[in-house]
Amino acid sequence: xxxxxxxxxxxxxxxxxxxxxxxxxxxxxxxxxxxxxxxxxxxxxxxxxxxxxxxxxxxxxxxxxxxxxxxxxxxxxxxxxxxxxxxxxxxxxxxxxxxxxxxxxxxxxxxxxxxxxxxxxxxxxxxxxxxxxxxxxxxxxxxxxxxxxxxxxxxxxxxxxxxxxxxxxxxxxxxxxxxxxxxxxxxxxxxxxxxxxxxxxxxxxxxxxxxxxxxxxxxxxxxxxxxxxxxxxxxxxxxxxxxxxxxxxxxxxxxxxxxxxxxx
Amino acid sequence: xxxxxxxxxxxxxxxxxxxxxxxxxxxxxxxxxxxxxxxxxxxxxxxxxxxxxxxxxxxxxxxxxxxxxxxxxxxxxxxxxxxxxxxxxxxxxxxxxxxxxxxxxxxxxxxxxxxxxxxxxxxxxxxxxxxxxxxxxxxxxxxxxxxxxxxxxxxxxxxxxxxxxxxxxxxxxxxxxxxxxxxxxxxxxxxxxxxxxxxxxxxxxxxxxxxxxxxxxxxxxxxxxxxxxxxxxxxxxxxxxxxxxxxxxxxxxxxxxxxxxxxxxxxxxxxxxxxxxxxxxxxxxxxxxxxxxxxxxxxxxxx
Ligand SMILES: Cc1cc2nc3c(=O)[nH]c(=O)nc-3n(C[C@H](O)[C@H](O)[C@H](O)COP(=O)(O)OP(=O)(O)OC[C@H]3O[C@@H](n4cnc5c(N)ncnc54)[C@H](O)[C@@H]3O)c2cc1C
Ligand SMILES: Cc1cc2nc3c(=O)[nH]c(=O)nc-3n(C[C@H](O)[C@H](O)[C@H](O)COP(=O)(O)O)c2cc1C
Ligand code: FES
Numbered sequence: 001x002x003x004x005x006x007x008x009x010x011x012x013x014x015x016x017x018x019x020x021x022x023x024x025x026x027x028x029x030x031x032x033x034x035x036x037x038x039x040x041x042x043x044x045x046x047x048x049x050x051x052x053x054x055x056x057x058x059x060x061x062x063x064x065x066x067x068x069x070x071x072x073x074x075x076x077x078x079x080x081x082x083x084x085x086x087x088x089x090x091x092x093x094x095x096x097x098x099x100x101x102x103x104x105x106x107x108x109x110x111x112x113x114x115x116x117x118x119x120x121x122x123x124x125x126x127x128x129x130x131x132x133x134x135x136x137x138x139x140x141x142x143x144x145x146x147x148x149x150x151x152x153x154x155x156x157x158x159x160x161x162x163x164x165x166x167x168x169x170x171x172x173x174x175x176x177x178x179x180x181x182x183x184x185x186x187x188x189x190x191x192x193x194x195x196x197x198x199x200x201x202x203x204x205x206x207x208x209x210x211x212x213x214x215x216x217x218x219x220x221x222x223x224x225x226x227x228x229x230x231x232x233x234x235x236x237x238x239x240x241x242x243x244x245x246x247x248x249x250x251x252x253x254x255x256x257x258x259x260x261x262x263x264x
Numbered sequence: 265x266x267x268x269x270x271x272x273x274x275x276x277x278x279x280x281x282x283x284x285x286x287x288x289x290x291x292x293x294x295x296x297x298x299x300x301x302x303x304x305x306x307x308x309x310x311x312x313x314x315x316x317x318x319x320x321x322x323x324x325x326x327x328x329x330x331x332x333x334x335x336x337x338x339x340x341x342x343x344x345x346x347x348x349x350x351x352x353x354x355x356x357x358x359x360x361x362x363x364x365x366x367x368x369x370x371x372x373x374x375x376x377x378x379x380x381x382x383x384x385x386x387x388x389x390x391x392x393x394x395x396x397x398x399x400x401x402x403x404x405x406x407x408x409x410x411x412x413x414x415x416x417x418x419x420x421x422x423x424x425x426x427x428x429x430x431x432x433x434x435x436x437x438x439x440x441x442x443x444x445x446x447x448x449x450x451x452x453x454x455x456x457x458x459x460x461x462x463x464x465x466x467x468x469x470x471x472x473x474x475x476x477x478x479x480x481x482x483x484x485x486x487x488x489x490x491x492x493x494x495x496x497x498x499x500x501x502x503x504x505x506x507x508x509x510x511x512x513x514x515x516x517x518x519x520x521x522x523x524x525x526x527x528x529x530x531x532x533x534x535x536x537x538x539x540x541x542x543x544x545x546x547x548x549x550x551x552x553x554x555x556x557x558x559x560x561x562x563x564x565x566x567x
Contacts, residue, residue, distance in 0.1 A: 003296055003535055041533065041534075046328040047328045048325060049533055050330060050532065050533065223321050223324065225330065225529065226286075226292075226532040230286065230287060230293075230531070230532070231285070231286065231323070231532060232308075232317060233320075233321075233334065234320075235320050236320075247316055247337060
């Protein structure tokens, strides 16, 4: 875990309201795991004061570049979008526990709703590196409000994965949610593993839609203060021993959780 | 140059401590700073039995600060002693345990449990938590009940007692006087100010608990004023806190009358804040030819 300032390599709008930023960090590029996140200081003064949690979108290990993909939705991300190449970015991370990697012969489904898809790409990169011969076992389902907002379609094709797309308005692909799309077209029996990122209503329908035997890992969001397990703000209720429930802290115990352990 | 201070019998090698609830049980920040350099470590508030805390959202960012309604989530005194204290004993830093309860009896039993435990240098008595239904602020908002809690605890322990005071009162100086009379060795101030924030899109409070405690630079002037008034009212040492982000901020508290200072939520933003505050105080003393930090304590009252 590091806290340092890293030089921004590029930062530009990829589609309306969404930005891709790369910064150079040997520390993070070498140690980060898919599903982990960064706690980023968008402003050096005190207003806005808190760091912003953002997932690691992608890593270029040759160039030690770390990518984040973010939607501008408030002051912090607004300030971030105004930062220029050459400026320094204050980053705390990598934080949390990421996804567990699949086993060699598993049938895998990745699902992303909207900007929630951001961390799935780093996972796809790692899957490709370690399971290159089995990428035919991997299916990617992405959904967004409209066709302009679907994250990384070309990248999925370029990497050789099969991608399936849904839009709320039907402007491209299937009209409906990613879960609807999955339920409609998936005919290959239960996937062994599902990785999902997106808003929490999506998780609830996923819990109902998916086969009981599939292991489902989801990345959960909550407002964060410290990112280090100190302030206890980012609680998610999970099943404890027996019938008990306990507090998990998303920043250190997550953000990735076994969906079936989460208590909604 | 002397930076060492004595907070009611707790010897700190410098005035910089951590504020309860913003530094966990110490280990979380060890990747970023040398814990041995701290003046003292104050733990997250603990209770006799484990507590789950409040529903989420528990925090919301506000102008130059944040509201929190954690609700004293903690694993209970037994687990803290078994799991976290042994780690903290490995450092050459006084450990101050922050305690809270629903009833006076809770506080007394907690204090008795911690009496004589190796590695505990003092107790900070949280009679100022705005986020729990019973206890907490209910005791701290009235000078007489605050004094009662302190004197009952005084009866069961020889450990240095620091009463943590709330700014949500008519006269914080009056509360300080009464807890000093009741046997407190020091006071720490301020705990958070009660506040709330409304999500105008959803037309409802942001925090699940509706209200929370405000911390951060937004409250610093209130905190400095509180330290100033309490310094005039009592002779026991003060640990000042509320919105400290750098040495300049900490020096305001010291000049208003604080013997020690504590860094709170600033650690969330910059994990090295405590050490940077310390280094900045040293630099200030060097620049101004000050030999002993004691020369600065309360110095704004003299000019
Ligand atoms: C583990 C994790 C990973 C994330 N990864 C990404 C990502 O890769 N790309 C992306 O665009 N967004 C991601 N988010 C959401 C992102 O953190 C918020 O969109 C961002 O904090 C909003 O900040 P703001 O200042 O623009 O908005 P404001 O509304 O001005 O923020 C006000 C406060 O609310 C908090 N907040 C607002 N929305 C969220 C949210 N959804 N989750 C957590 N805190 C929030 C902010 O951090 C800030 O403290 C992630 C969140 C978490 C918890
Ligand atoms: C997330 C959070 C948790 C806190 N928990 C406690 C606590 O358990 N006990 C306590 O006495 N004060 C607690 N406080 C109050 C701080 O110790 C401190 O008094 C207050 O935050 C003001 O300092 P700051 O502005 O530097 O943060 C907490 C504050 C925050 C932000
Ligand atoms: S953000 Fe502070 S505990 Fe998770």
